[in-house]
Amino acid sequence: MTKYQYATVDGDKIFYREAGPKTAPTILLLHGFPTSSHMFRNLIPALSDPYHVVAPDLPGFGFSDAPDRKRFRYTFEHVAEVIDSFTQAIGLDAYAIYLFDYGAPVGLRLAWAHPERVTALISQNGNAYEEGLSQSWDPIQKYWKEPTAENRTALREFLKPETTKWQYLHGVQDASLVAPEAYELDSALLARPGNDEIQLDLFLDYASNVALYPKFQEYFRTKRPSLLAVWGKNDPFFLPPGAEAFKRDNPAAEVHFYDTGHFALETHVQEIGSAIRDFLSRKLTRQSSAA
Amino acid sequence: MEHPTFYRTTQRDGLSILYREAGPKDAPTLLWLHGFPSSSRMFEPLFARLSDRYHLVAPDYPGFGHSARPDAKQFDHSFDPIASVMDDFTQAMGLSHYTLYMQDYGGPVGFRMALAHPQRVQALIVQDTVAHNEGLGANWATRRAFWADRPAHEEALRTNLMSLATTKTRHVGDDPDVELYDPDLWTDENAFLNAPGQVDRQSDLFYDYRTNVAAYPKWQAWLQKAQPKFLVLWGKHDLSFDPASRNTTERTCRTRRSRYSKQDTSHFLPKPMRLRRWYISS
Numbered sequence: 001m002t003k004y005q006y007a008t009v010d011g012d013k014i015f016y017r018e019a020g021p022k023t024a025p026t027i028l029l030l031h032g033f034p035t036s037s038h039m040f041r042n043l044i045p046a047l048s049d050p051y052h053v054v055a056p057d058l059p060g061f062g063f064s065d066a067p068d069r070k071r072f073r074y075t076f077e078h079v080a081e082v083i084d085s086f087t088q089a090i091g092l093d094a095y096a097i098y099l100f101d102y103g104a105p106v107g108l109r110l111a112w113a114h115p116e117r118v119t120a121l122i123s124q125n126g127n128a129y130e131e132g133l134s135q136s137w138d139p140i141q142k143y144w145k146e147p148t149a150e151n152r153t154a155l156r157e158f159l160k161p162e163t164t165k166w167q168y169l170h171g172v173q174d175a176s177l178v179a180p181e182a183y184e185l186d187s188a189l190l191a192r193p194g195n196d197e198i199q200l201d202l203f204l205d206y207a208s209n210v211a212l213y214p215k216f217q218e219y220f221r222t223k224r225p226s227l228l229a230v231w232g233k234n235d236p237f238f239l240p241p242g243a244e245a246f247k248r249d250n251p252a253a254e255v256h257f258y259d260t261g262h263f264a265l266e267t268h269v270q271e272i273g274s275a276i277r278d279f280l281s282r283k284l285t286r287q288s289s290a291a
Numbered sequence: 292m293e294h295p296t297f298y299r300t301t302q303r304d305g306l307s308i309l310y311r312e313a314g315p316k317d318a319p320t321l322l323w324l325h326g327f328p329s330s331s332r333m334f335e336p337l338f339a340r341l342s343d344r345y346h347l348v349a350p351d352y353p354g355f356g357h358s359a360r361p362d363a364k365q366f367d368h369s370f371d372p373i374a375s376v377m378d379d380f381t382q383a384m385g386l387s388h389y390t391l392y393m394q395d396y397g398g399p400v401g402f403r404m405a406l407a408h409p410q411r412v413q414a415l416i417v418q419d420t421v422a423h424n425e426g427l428g429a430n431w432a433t434r435r436a437f438w439a440d441r442p443a444h445e446e447a448l449r450t451n452l453m454s455l456a457t458t459k460t461r462h463v464g465d466d467p468d469v470e471l472y473d474p475d476l477w478t479d480e481n482a483f484l485n486a487p488g489q490v491d492r493q494s495d496l497f498y499d500y501r502t503n504v505a506a507y508p509k510w511q512a513w514l515q516k517a518q519p520k521f522l523v524l525w526g527k528h529d530l531s532f533d534p535a536s537r538n539t540t541e542r543t544c545r546t547r548r549s550r551y552s553k554q555d556t557s558h559f560l561p562k563p564m565r566l567r568r569w570y571i572s573s
Contacts (some may be wrong), residue, residue: 001471002473003471004469004474005470015474041473042339043411045339052518063474063478064380086378121551169570174297176296177295177298179296180357181332181475181479184479184482185478185479185482187482188478188481188482189478191482
């Protein structure tokens with residue numbers, strides 16, 4: 001059964017979903033924009049029989065606190081620090097990380113800082129290569145180059161309810177598999193006063209993730225973490241070459257594509273859940289027997 | 292996924308109706324009628340547990356969830372028209388027989404459907420809904436006052452309808468185990484209640500709730516006459532109805548084929564229930 005809980009990190013509340021036996025190997029699920037751990041509501045029961053599953057909401061998202069921008073820096077570096085402290089606050093020594101969208105730069109910062117804690121990486125449309133970035137990023141990249149008020153305002157398109165719905169439905173073969181409450185809930189949370197500016201700050205700081213891609217790639221090459229990519233191939237933001245590229249730095253990486261979009265779990269949760277279970281049953285056993 | 296849930300929309304009486312559907316179409320059908328201010332979404336956890344054996348169909352009423360939100364000029368927001376649209380919906384779907392699962396507002400919608408077409412009903416499952424006056428306890432005094440004199444109590448009712456605290460309490464009740472309740476349940480409902488025009492629609496519909504109270508004797512008489520299979524599920528942490536409602540339901544709405552079960556949950560049903568082990572008409 002999933003529990004809905006809060007931990008306190010630096011005075012701010014971090015909401016998290018937790019399921020499965022605490023003595024089992026942990027999978028840390030890191031969500032993307034503009035959603036929350038809600039995106040894992042169907043994956044959690046598919047994994048929590050053998051595994052301990054923990055899915056926090058990033059600060060500014062879901063049911064975690066969204067502190068005022070005047071006192072909280074909305075950068076990926078800071079968000080990763082908070083999530084790192086969160087894992088320590090709830091006593092996680094080792095974990096596999098599920099990287100999706102924003103969860104990728106957050107989780108890879110954790111892995112870079114503490115490679116010894118990482119048992120495996122699962123990237124679901126969690127990008128670490130420039131060739132994975134589609135043209136949908138053009139207006140955001142323009143804002144990185146010229147951080148003007150005008151270019152910031154242009155990005156408000158990404159905060160509209162119709163854009164969020166589009167993110168869920170684009171590239172999906174059977175739209176009747178996508179639960180409408182997913183994008184409704186995201187839109188309700190994006191509409192909270194002040195959340196727009198928080199999201200725009202993070203758009204600006206996303207440039208720092210791209211700047212770190214070479215470091216993330218070096219980490220794949222030198223530490224060789226077990227890596228599974230489960231990728232919605234019609235994602236309008238992160239392209240299949242971003243998934244294939246993992247094999248360049250780590251030939252043992254396993255890459256699976258699904259005929260769906262960005263939020264692949266909305267349509268393919270059973271398939272992706274099975275692939276993760278199969279992958280972890282091989283990788284985590286081998287590691288523990290070698291130890 | 293063997294039996295995924297599909298989210299489909301159909302047109303009935305000029306209104307778009309969203310419904311969830313799962314399970315084999317040749318299996319016995321359960322028609323799920325939701326409560327206030329929720330939608331078919333409240334049944335999501337049960338769909339995952341029952342779709343291997345039953346054909347599950349859960350529509351959103353007009354004015355709720357992801358169905359159309361007509362204004363008062365286009366649609367009379369009362370229980371009779373809602374039940375009538377739901378009847379049309381079942382016929383458009385080709386459902387000749389079904390077990391009705393009725394929670395909260397699902398009760399008055401479902402009893403109307405059952406009385407209109409008793410031959411279609413294979414069994415009734417009621418969960419945290421009442422069909423008897425004693426079930427509306429002390430906390431219904433202010434609501435009865437609203438029915439007696441709407442203008443004098445309109446503003447208080449609207450404030451309560453829009454309140455996030457009330458919306459949350461409907462889910463958690465007095466259950467000490469709050470960690471088992473997903474906050475997106477009430478966040479989503481709160482966004483729904485605060486959407487343009489919703490407070491007008493919901494106020495109209497709640498004013499019409501008095502017609503349910505007036506119909507209780509008729510529904511009870513039908514239960515006595517028809518003697519349907521009848522399962523009563525009650526969340527012991529429910530604060531929306533009188534705590535004794537389950538017992539008085541047992542007394543007042545008994546049929547020869549009744550069963551009763553108190554659940555360790557509240558007004559809604561976020562906790563897994565062992566429904567599939569209970570008898571459902573086949």
